[in-house]
Amino acid sequence: DHFRPIDKRKGETLIANAMNNGSEIAKGFCTFRGWGGLEKNSTDAFDIFMNVASSEENPNSFAMIGYMFKIGLGPKKCKDMEEAIKWLKKAVSCNHSWAQCMMAYCIQEGEGIKKDETTALNLYLESGKLGYSKAMYNLGELYHYGSQFIKVNKKKALYWYTLAAQQGHDRARFKVDNGEFEGRKKKKENDGKGKHRKAKRGSQIYYGEQ
Missing domain, CATH: 1.25.40.740 (Serine Threonine Protein Phosphatase 5, Tetratricopeptide repeat)
Incomplete structure (x- = not known):
């Protein structure tokens, strides 16, 4: 996105290349999606994102952790909106556009947070x-x-x-x-x-x- 048409195949290739060059966040994405020759594994992906988040201020890791809690792919494999909102807020504070959109939807629907259409x-x-x-x-x-x-x-x-x-x-x-x-x-x-x-x-x- 970011004012450019999405090319999913190119995006997958770029992320896989970044992983091969040592990017841990890219490895997390590849593990989550099963890209770059890796087996798809949401548990391992979550652990990678958490490790990245604990070692650096990485908005992509914050957003992915929030997303995984939101859809029930956190450690307990059940939806946890309290944790989802906490991590999405961290990504939103970094002006992460995807996290802003997810948070807006949560606020619009009152999902895990007070409903407020104007804020959304x-x-x-x-x-x-x-x-x-x-x-x-x-x-x-x-x-x-x-x-x-x-x-x-x-x-x-x-x-x-x-x-x-x-x-x-x-x-x-x-x-x-x-x-x-x-x-x-x-x-x-x-x-x-x-x-x-x-x-x-x-x-x-x-x-x-x-």
């Missing part, structure tokens, strides 16, 4: 301004449909959907291409780059998964 919106904005496409999509959703505390704003919705779509976010592509924003699109687009391919429908908020 501001965190999504921070993440989106750093170029994280899933935060951009969530901003599009919030402005598109509105809520008790957030007013509908189709102009802002299209703006954030378009940014996410430019980075290959399929749901954002569908939102941009389905005709609802056609009048606004004609004013802002026509850049000669062609149409995005359409994606499947999906109105559920999509937060920052790795």
Whole structure:
């Protein structure tokens, strides 16, 4: 992400190369995903991330630890939102865009932390301004449909959907291409780059998964 389309294959190669060059955090990612010839093992990956976090101020390790607690892949293999929030906060304090997006979703839904849509919106904005496409999509959703505390704003919705779509976010592509924003699109687009391919429908908020 970070204002660039995702290339998963290239990302996997770069992380595997970093591991081969001695990066412990990269080794953690490869162990978590089963990349670089390693066997997929979430327990070993968690231990690696914890070792990295204890030896250096590494926001990637903080975010991964928070994520693993959030989805039930911590030491006890059960969801632990108290620990998840603690580690995500550490990553957010380092301006980690993925962690900002995950934390925003937790706050938006009141998952492990007090629900506060305004705070969630501001965190999504921070993440989106750093170029994280899933935060951009969530901003599009919030402005598109509105809520008790957030007013509908189709102009802002299209703006954030378009940014996410430019980075290959399929749901954002569908939102941009389905005709609802056609009048606004004609004013802002026509850049000669062609149409995005359409994606499947999906109105559920999509937060920052790795």
